[in-house]
Amino acid sequence: MPQYLALTYTADVDWWAPEQAAELAEYRRFAVDHAGSLRASAVLHPTATATVVRVEGARGGRVVTTDGPYAETKEALTGYYLIEAADLDEAVAVAAEIPAAWGGAVEVRPVIVAK
Numbered sequence: 686m687p688q689y690l691a692l693t694y695t696a697d698v699d700w701w702a703p704e705q706a707a708e709l710a711e712y713r714r715f716a717v718d719h720a721g722s723l724r725a726s727a728v729l730h731p732t733a734t735a736t737v738v739r740v741e742g743a744r745g746g747r748v749v750t751t752d753g754p755y756a757e758t759k760e761a762l763t764g765y766y767l768i769e770a771a772d773l774d775e776a777v778a779v780a781a782e783i784p785a786a787w788g789g790a791v792e793v794r795p796v797i798v799a800k
Contacts, residue, residue, distance in 0.1 A: 688724060688796040689768045689776035693785035697761040711784040718769050719779055725767040732761045760789050768795070 700709055716723060737751040766783065770776040772793065780791045 686769050686771060687776075688798070689770055689773070689780075690794050690796055691766040691768055691776070691780045691783060692762055692792040692794070693764045693766070693783060693789065694760040694792065695763045695785045695789035696759075697732050697763065699731060700763075708784060710730055715782055715784060719768075719782065722769050723766055726765065728764045729762065763789075768793075780783050 698705055711745050712728075716726065733753055737753075737755060739749045739751075740746045741749060763785070766780075768776050768779050770779060773793070780786060780793045783791050785791050
């Protein structure tokens with residue numbers, strides 16, 4: 686069955702902070718309700734913990750790292766779900782239930798399976 690990666694874009698917050706408890710409960714409810722189609726998921730630490738890696742020139746070039754997010758935005762990549770669904774329409778229906786879709790955005794992409 687095809688798989689789709691649902692990338693969540695929301696406010697860049699500490700999901701473990703007490704003020705996020707109610708919203709985090711919605712994500713937990715989503716995970717329980719869709720356990721049959723979810724193959725993996727994770728919450729990401731805030732973008733301030735990110736490290737951007739670039740290689741100058743080509744492979745083997747000088748490795749350059751930058752602290753923090755790649756770009757400043759209102760919404761940040763904050764997590765993902767790997768959804769198994771019959772087709773894109775079914776994956777979109779599941780993604781519409783992710784709380785990030787209600788106040789942020791969810792990007793759904795088909796996963797290429799190596800042969």
